[in-house]
Amino acid sequence: xxxxESGGGLVQPGGSLRLSCAASGFTFSRYxxxxxxxxxxxxxxWVAAIWSTGGIxxxxxxxxxxxxxxxxxxxxxxxxxxxxxxxxxxxxxxCRKGQDTWGQGTQVTVSS
Numbered sequence: 001x002x003x004x005e006s007g008g009g010l011v012q013p014g015g016s017l018r019l020s021c022a023a024s025g026f027t028f029s030r031y032x033x034x035x036x037x038x039x040x041x042x043x044x045x046w047v048a049a050i051w052s053t054g055g056i057x058x059x060x061x062x063x064x065x066x067x068x069x070x071x072x073x074x075x076x077x078x079x080x081x082x083x084x085x086x087x088x089x090x091x092x093x094x095c096r097k098g099q100d101t102w103g104q105g106t107q108v109t110v111s112s
Contacts, residue, residue, distance in 0.1 A: 001025040001101045008093060008106030011085055019080040021095030021103055029073040031098045035080045037091035048080060085110045
């Protein structure tokens with residue numbers, strides 16, 4: 001099982017980024033996929049989740065209305081579109097398969 005995140009970087013406040021998480025080694029379409037983040041000196045927190053069929057999504061209150069999680073089961077990939085970014089969104093972002101496997105993370109820095 002492998003999860004590889006990409007798409008992080010430095011962006012100004014108010015900007016956008018799209019994160020991707022490429023999955024392999026399991027039947028991707030059968031699993032709920034989630035995004036988490038961990039800021040410096042903070043605990044890892046859940047950000048968003050998408051059910052296996054993609055029809056149901058859920059978001060943390062802190063990102064609701066700004067972030068959108070989606071998936072392409074044909075490409076074994078889950079995405080996180082992040083708009084209206086704020087400095088407090090700065091963190092390492094991780095994707096997660098179900099309740100177990102984590103990716104290695106991708107850094108997102110929101111700063112002017």
